Amino acid sequence: MTEQQILKALSNVQEPDLGKDIVTLNMVKDIHINGLEVGFTVVLTTPACPLKDMIGNACVNAIHLLVDKAAKVDVHFTANVSSNRVDSKQLLPKVRNIIAVVSGKGGVGKSTVAANLALSLAKGGASVGLMDADIYGPSVPIMFGVKGERPLMVTVDGKNMIAPLERYGIQLMSIGLLIDEKQAVVWRGPMVSTAIRQFVTDVYWGDLDYLIIDMPPGTGDIHLTLLQAVPVTGVVIVTTPQKVALADARKGIAMFSQAQLNVPVIGVVENMSYFIPAELPDHTYYIFGKDGGRHLAEEFDVPFLGQIPLVQSIREGGDQGIPAMMGDEALTRKAFMDFAGATVRSIAMRNAHVDSAKVAAALEKA
Numbered sequence: 001m002t003e004q005q006i007l008k009a010l011s012n013v014q015e016p017d018l019g020k021d022i023v024t025l026n027m028v029k030d031i032h033i034n035g036l037e038v039g040f041t042v043v044l045t046t047p048a049c050p051l052k053d054m055i056g057n058a059c060v061n062a063i064h065l066l067v068d069k070a071a072k073v074d075v076h077f078t079a080n081v082s083s084n085r086v087d088s089k090q091l092l093p094k095v096r097n098i099i100a101v102v103s104g105k106g107g108v109g110k111s112t113v114a115a116n117l118a119l120s121l122a123k124g125g126a127s128v129g130l131m132d133a134d135i136y137g138p139s140v141p142i143m144f145g146v147k148g149e150r151p152l153m154v155t156v157d158g159k160n161m162i163a164p165l166e167r168y169g170i171q172l173m174s175i176g177l178l179i180d181e182k183q184a185v186v187w188r189g190p191m192v193s194t195a196i197r198q199f200v201t202d203v204y205w206g207d208l209d210y211l212i213i214d215m216p217p218g219t220g221d222i223h224l225t226l227l228q229a230v231p232v233t234g235v236v237i238v239t240t241p242q243k244v245a246l247a248d249a250r251k252g253i254a255m256f257s258q259a260q261l262n263v264p265v266i267g268v269v270e271n272m273s274y275f276i277p278a279e280l281p282d283h284t285y286y287i288f289g290k291d292g293g294r295h296l297a298e299e300f301d302v303p304f305l306g307q308i309p310l311v312q313s314i315r316e317g318g319d320q321g322i323p324a325m326m327g328d329e330a331l332t333r334k335a336f337m338d339f340a341g342a343t344v345r346s347i348a349m350r351n352a353h354v355d356s357a358k359v360a361a362a363l364e365k366a
């Protein structure tokens with residue numbers, strides 16, 4: 001076997017999202033050949049890539065089919081997380097992708113989705129931070145059981161900065177750990193803006209593949225301030241399936257897409273989609289209606305990222321400082337992992353400049 005034969009065989013393996021083969025995309029590195037043994041590395045666009053196994057199998061098949069059916073193939077994976085953030089202010093320059101989790105309506109599960117998205121991505125091998133920017137109702141202190149903790153200071157390039165806490169393998173910081181929410185309630189707009197801007201500039205996030213921002217509910221000034229201060233990769237819109245939530249989500253999409261902001265929509269995720277009672281596992285109840293989030297995504301031609309069921313343990317975990325991804329319910333964890341996978345695929349495709357209609361179509365097929 002020669003390196004050339006291997007590369008030729010692997011040029012038949014497609015990266016389905018990017019629509020090109022892995023050799024053309026320069027994803028194959030470090031080919032080693034020793035008799036019938038061949039090993040190489042495939043560099044993915046995200047460590048949490050849900051297509052990893054599929055790509056791995058396709059590589060093995062291609063070599064067996066086109067080079068030698070007795071070859072012993074060892075495919076190794078690494079990731080070089082892509083980014084297309086334009087960070088002209090050099091704010092958070094070492095953060096490759098920033099995902100703001102938003103909703104029109106309050107209480108639809110933004111904080112729950114943001115926290116479990118962060119944990120799912122970390123589980124997939126990415127370095128992840130979670131920034132709770134909900135100045136009036138921060139959730140991270142309770143959801144991660146860090147209420148009352150005092151963050152440490154670090155000196156970075158001679159400047160004193162706040163160090164994020166570490167929990168369950170992710171970096172996290174909440175504006176609620178720095179500012180008393182009871183005070184914030186009576187602040188006027190400009191004070192809130194100043195506090196938010198400081199929160200963004202004074203926390204040292206370091207090197208991250210993904211920074212997830214848990215945003216306050218609604219679509220107000222605070223969102224404008226935040227999204228103008230932080231050049232984000234895009235927003236994930238959380239909605240529940242019922243009409244009132246969808247109507248507010250629509251307003252959200254309109255606001256984020258307006259020319260002044262022009263923030264890309266990474267996709268829509270539907271929370272509290274269905275309920276399966278433990279004692280009647282073959283019954284599914286669509287308490288808030290069916291597929292509202294999916295239809296919303298179709299209406300705006302943005303990717304639909306998944307459905308999260310309504311599960312008592314999700315609420316309990318949130319209240320007890322143990323997010324669902326750290327719990328023991330396999331179906332719940334799978335729902336969050338699938339959603340996280342769809343989210344990073346949408347981002348990777350966007351970073352590779354594939355247009356949004358194509359992204360939506362590819363995710364729909366999966």
Ligand SMILES: Nc1ncnc2c1ncn2[C@@H]1O[C@H](COP(=O)(O)OP(=O)(O)OP(=O)(O)O)[C@@H](O)[C@H]1O
Pocket residue numbers: 103105106107108109110111112113134137139215216217271272308309310311312313314315316318319
């Ligand atoms: N899929 C779910 N199953 C069960 N409970 C859930 C689910 N999603 C969220 N919850 C619960 O619903 C409540 C509201 O969720 P959460 O705080 O995440 O919403 P939010 O959109 O961040 O709210 P706010 O607008 O106030 O920031 C919490 O008690 C949370 O534990």
Ligand SMILES: [Mg+2]
Pocket residue numbers: 110111112134137139214215
């Ligand atoms: Mg919240």
